[in-house]
Amino acid sequence: MDTITHTLFGLSLYGTVNKEKMDRRTRMAYLVTAVGASQIPDIDVISQLWDTEGLYQMWHRGLTHSIFLTPLWAALFYVLCLVFFKVKDRRLFFLGWLASIIHVTSDLFNAWGTGYLEPFSQMRITFGTIPIIDFVFWILIAGAYFLSRKKPIGNRPVYFRTAWILIALHVALQSFQGYYFHQKYSHDYEQVALSAGFIPTTFQVITKQDEKVTIYEDGIFQPKQTLYVLESREDADLDYLFANNPAAKTLYEWSPFVVIVDDDEQIGVYDPRFYRQGQSFLFESFDR
Template structure:
């Protein structure tokens, strides 16, 4: 998910906790824990500073997004908040773990994916059932805030309802996306899903031989192909990998790629991010 959504998740957790019996320094410790926890897996962006081998694509959302690191992140957040605010709230350990878990699990739901099982598996889990920027989630949190400010219901009760609505939304998105990918994907060699910004609408990218089809899908309508790409599967990619290591990382990271070879360029790109004639995940060399 995007940074704004992750921040909203942290603030949403803070609002959903009953703080009526908490002291001021305890509330501050809670706020620090949930906001930091909602962002800390993305600390891997600093790997750009030492990425001399083109491996950032694999490092970003890699080990720091592993579900096995959730207890370690939670313990770190608890220790930092305790050192700063001198609180005695044991539950902050679990709340910190929850904020990290929501971050890394929500990232699995979009097309970018994460190394959710690292270091035991290098597979990138990417369901693609929720867009990276989900405006429904934004709208639910905004509605909860307005209801709390204008009403008389306790803040934690309003935001617990908001979390239930978000869980329902994500579940419906995921179930529909999984159904479409299963029913449409069985017609092709490979298929990948990417949720669109409009709820319950998806883009499905499917590969059959050299042809890669991109189309829109929803449970109530047929899969409609709007773009067909041709991949040069016979191209020798060794010069590309030798001169542009980022291409090798992209090929490992993506479910499948489109291979481009013409008189001027040799490259590969991820068709899930194909927009306006080109994918923004495109690595190539000029001949």
């Protein structure tokens, strides 16, 4: 998910906590833990300072997004609260743990995917059933805030807890639909990937059969539409590309499948899930 969404997740987790009997320092400790642990897996973007070859795709979503690191992030914020706020409350550990789990798990559901099982597996897990920016999340969290703001402090958590239940329901419904479309297209194509649209119930379904990649738009309440038909040069010498552009190998390994470009001017690969208006956001090449 995007940074704003992760921040909203943290704030809404903080909103679920009953703060009626907390002093100011304790409230600050809970706020920092909820928001900070909701953001901390994205610290991997600093790898761009030393990864000059693009070996860590977009400097993002690798080891720091592992489910196995989430207890360490929780312990980090527990210690920080102890040092800076002088608050010793084991519930802070579990709040930080939950916040970091929500971060790395929510990233599974959009098209970028994540190294959820690192370092034990390099597999990139991606479902593609939730867009990178999901405005449904924003609306639900904003609704909880505005409905609760004039209520007694002890009654406010129920609104945020209800928002979380609705968020989980939204993710479940989107995922069931995504599974349906994936199964529907898998009968006719060798490879299938999904990319959820910004409008709920709509998806881009990216298919590959031999050298042909077709991108469809489909949804529960709309007819199937062909958006793009792309040709992949499967006979291209990718070893030559990888030797001259290591980032291309990273892209090749981290994407469900790629489209290969090979002509007189360049050789390259791109992820068709991000193909818009004649180009893909994730494209690595080498000029001949």
